Amino acid sequence: MGTVGTSADDVAGERRQLINVAYRLLGSVTEAEDAVQDAYARWYGLPRGRQEEIRSPGAWLTTVTSRICLDLLGSARARRERYVGAWLPEPVPDRTEWDHAGGTDPAGPPDPADQLVLDESVTMAFLVVLESMTPAERVAFVLHDVFRYPFAEIAGVLGRTPAASKQLAASARRRVSAARAPEATVKTAGTAPATTIATDRADVVRRVKEAWETKDIATLVGLLDPAAVMTADGGGLVGAALRPVEGGARIAQYMVAIADKAPGLELLERSVNGVPGLVAQRAGAVMTVASFDVSDGRVTRIWAVRNPEKLRSWAWDG
Template sequence: MGTVGTGVDGVDGERRQLINVAYRLLGSVTEAEDAVQDAYARWYGLSRARREEIVSPGAWLTTVTGRICLDLLGSARARRERYVGAWLPEPLPDRTEWNHAGAAGPGDPADQIVLDESVSMAFLVVLDSMTPAERVAFVLHDVFRYPFAEIAGVLDRTPAACKQLASSARRRVTAAPGPAPAPEAGRADVVRHVKEAWQTRDIAALVGLLDPAAVMTADGGGLVGAVLRPVEGGARIAQYMAAIADRAPGLELLERTVNGTPGLVALRDGAVATVAAFDVRDDVVTRIWVIRNPEKLRPWAPENPEN
């Protein structure tokens, strides 16, 4: 979609915050951008007199964006019933690691998203297990600190009901494994060792780097080859990775930040073909999320990676 021009009422300064909210609600850069564009279109569709009556345009835009995201989350559940294989959030690059001449530049929505723990793949996957209302209440309150009185306007429920939704969502987060306790450098070292073992087809080394109960989930969306069900167990994952390496000669692996944490990117003929995110605990990998659906790799291209 095109970019809304700078308005005389100065509301375009809210765009970065809205993109950050919408991505955490939807797990998709593309859908987040569309939701924010829709909210701005509704704002500029109001008469000037009506816009001047609104005390806080930012709050109005947040409410409208939240409602749009809520509707999208509801319809997404139906769409995912028809999705081929597992559905994973759209991965985010760290643009500082790429020489992306010719890419969209600082106006690219992916560049506006703050890479913190609330966009880690592990956290987004937990968010995706929530009901749409739980997710909206939790993200707006616990991540962005909006008061329940404002969230009530998004969900069309009482503040007390919104508080209960956020509490229920919080229990889901608590029940899931917490943020990886290893320091960033330690996680990067483990991912680097995985890369080296994968490149040399060293199954024994891979098994040693993977938790015995590790799980690998892949998302090809039915558009490219990907295992349709999660691969469970470190030994099975290692064997699967070695088999993939044998079947896909010529892939180039790069260590790159994925959603704010160390990950790997696989290039084929210079184009990003696969993005992998990792959860590392106690110096072993416990979860691997592999995104191969080309529609979800658009924020990573066009790129010219620097080794």
């Protein structure tokens, strides 16, 4: 894991990779940044002689970051039992779509969300599947199937044998297959989704946007799979359905009711975790970031993140 070298540049240069690993393990940009900062603090806390003994700082930092994430995942379940409503991963934007990248001072430190490689392994559909895994399964699967780390090194993170680590990844892989997520076949980080799939999804999302804006329930129902499910995350800080809304007709009615209660709401087509989604803003402030799963030209899943603490990366100067 990582490259050989002990210079300051070698160490600092690992940050982007570490952020990408940690976000996929935790589903939170904020927690990923904290985990990486903790790993760096431990590195710089080592005596100089110990640092020089470490052949690959990148490998050391990845191992430590992954162990920190493993511990966080172990405690996350208890925290999420106290969470108000459904918990969804933190959505990330594609800054290149914006005329103004808000909340980030060009002269200041980089926003961790800007360093994420947006590929199949960060789509909301895939991150939700990762949430169904045990912490050890998730670590083994992400490190091996997404980042191609060998099981001999993953075993050191998990404190298990390479064979046991391989079994954990296989178990996680079965969960992915069972979920039948469109992004189930994960490639090395950096691989872009197929153009045709992205184009089809963008077309469906655009039509959903238009029907939502005109409050056209009939069209919305036609665009939604009859068995579609909508999950909202308000975190108890803003209004959101506490339980998933099931059924295309019910979701369409719910969406129109939201539009009725929020005059002046503006919908924008934006990339959400690397795939077409919608951003709802009001008076310039982002209120909701919605991600969609599309199959056979219809929306099967909607994930609507409304918790303002998870939308900090979406603020910009308009």
